[in-house]
Amino acid sequence: MKVHALGSWEQVPSSPSTSSSFSSSSANDPKRLRPLAPRLTSAAVSTAVATEISAPPKLRKSFSSPMTAKCASIDLDVSLIQMQSGGTRWNPTPEQIKLLEALYQGGMRTPNPVQIERITMELGKYGRIEGKNVFYWFQNHKARERQKQKRSELLALAASAAPLPHPKVQLQKEEIKEFHGGSCKRKCRSWGSLELAVEEEGPGDRTLELFPLHPERKQM
Amino acid sequence: MKVHALGSWEQVPSSPSTSSSFSSSSANDPKRLRPLAPRLTSAAVSTAVATEISAPPKLRKSFSSPMTAKCASIDLDVSLIQMQSGGTRWNPTPEQIKLLEALYQGGMRTPNPVQIERITMELGKYGRIEGKNVFYWFQNHKARERQKQKRSELLALAASAAPLPHPKVQLQKEEIKEFHGGSCKRKCRSWGSLELAVEEEGPGDRTLELFPLHPERKQM
DNA sequence: GCAAATTAATGATTTATTCAAG
DNA sequence: CTTGAATAAATCATTAATTTGC
Numbered sequence: 001m002k003v004h005a006l007g008s009w010e011q012v013p014s015s016p017s018t019s020s021s022f023s024s025s026s027a028n029d030p031k032r033l034r035p036l037a038p039r040l041t042s043a044a045v046s047t048a049v050a051t052e053i054s055a056p057p058k059l060r061k062s063f064s065s066p067m068t069a070k071c072a073s074i075d076l077d078v079s080l081i082q083m084q085s086g087g088t089r090w091n092p093t094p095e096q097i098k099l100l101e102a103l104y105q106g107g108m109r110t111p112n113p114v115q116i117e118r119i120t121m122e123l124g125k126y127g128r129i130e131g132k133n134v135f136y137w138f139q140n141h142k143a144r145e146r147q148k149q150k151r152s153e154l155l156a157l158a159a160s161a162a163p164l165p166h167p168k169v170q171l172q173k174e175e176i177k178e179f180h181g182g183s184c185k186r187k188c189r190s191w192g193s194l195e196l197a198v199e200e201e202g203p204g205d206r207t208l209e210l211f212p213l214h215p216e217r218k219q220m
Numbered sequence: 221m222k223v224h225a226l227g228s229w230e231q232v233p234s235s236p237s238t239s240s241s242f243s244s245s246s247a248n249d250p251k252r253l254r255p256l257a258p259r260l261t262s263a264a265v266s267t268a269v270a271t272e273i274s275a276p277p278k279l280r281k282s283f284s285s286p287m288t289a290k291c292a293s294i295d296l297d298v299s300l301i302q303m304q305s306g307g308t309r310w311n312p313t314p315e316q317i318k319l320l321e322a323l324y325q326g327g328m329r330t331p332n333p334v335q336i337e338r339i340t341m342e343l344g345k346y347g348r349i350e351g352k353n354v355f356y357w358f359q360n361h362k363a364r365e366r367q368k369q370k371r372s373e374l375l376a377l378a379a380s381a382a383p384l385p386h387p388k389v390q391l392q393k394e395e396i397k398e399f400h401g402g403s404c405k406r407k408c409r410s411w412g413s414l415e416l417a418v419e420e421e422g423p424g425d426r427t428l429e430l431f432p433l434h435p436e437r438k439q440m
Numbered sequence: 441g442c443a444a445a446t447t448a449a450t451g452a453t454t455t456a457t458t459c460a461a462g
Numbered sequence: 463c464t465t466g467a468a469t470a471a472a473t474c475a476t477t478a479a480t481t482t483g484c
Binding site for chain 3: 144
């Protein structure tokens, strides 16, 4: 068995089983393409999810342990298998989230590899999880907490120093919700026309630059 | 994919939240300050390396030393040596750079794991190199070429005193949809740039994501 | 009630910035 | 100053929530 050790990103398998990982290139080429397989129906999804949660160690074997390769040539196959087996993204269980948040609360922000491994193992008790999920969780959580902080600061600022009837502040959805005191739960589409001169819409809106040069070359 | 390994997680508390090892880590969250990275002691390094976990999103193969072309147990030693030797960063030889630039010139931007491995092997003939070096090189080169491009565009613009080449207009959701005619749903961000418009590669190309090698530097 | 349609939340990727060695 | 390395910010994409029309 070879084990390469530790090289930078490599993880050392305790058994010869894995390693390849290249496969992880989960979504390989069809990067942006809509999944060939039509989206699962909600029923199917529910079932799948439920099953998965209740029986973590079972599903998707190929996804979690592609045993092959250490040679590039095989990776392709692995990728295919992996894709077919329906690689779904990690969906944290309440227990997992609880623990992660506790750690974050405790001050953890960017756990090192050793810490990540420990956390992964601990969380593995509650459901399938990988180190990268933990890593990503901290990255995202940290970033989003920052955003929240920044926004609330802005909000406070706009509120305190607002001689203007309609402060020109770009509010985020959550803030708008907050602002309206929860009386208007959603229906964001119409929020823009409420008393607040908020013109922001859904998450799909963005500032775009016109004149795409070769849009057809991207994705398709 | 998966694996885990070495980490010995002795004594697994059933109530993780109290695990001292967890919270102990990064108690500080220096917002912007980047702590001086104290040089790791060899002992620390060994430990870190030995338990490196990494489940980097993509790239997981052992992109390590050149000399272990096919797999090997030597990787460990090389890594250690490299790290212990004062953590010198990769210093590309002229031959290596020449080849990399040739590849870039040929259109390569974000080589996939397989490609990276091949490149690493090839470049290994001229000097020590790891997959991550190749990865970083492409990332940086791409980014810096972009900066250069942007700067020169700005200069040209200032010189000609011409109006903005790409007027930014805030489109509404519906307009965006209409504008794109549904052929390209998203991914509009880089359209404004000439260079970027053509940079995309074939369907087989994948991007690699890095896993922080020494996150502990932030925390200590 | 229910299932399609919408919207919000968030996992995963990519790009921009920053740090610091040489 | 150049550039390898690393992190943060922005973005993309999928899943869960919620709403809506029947």
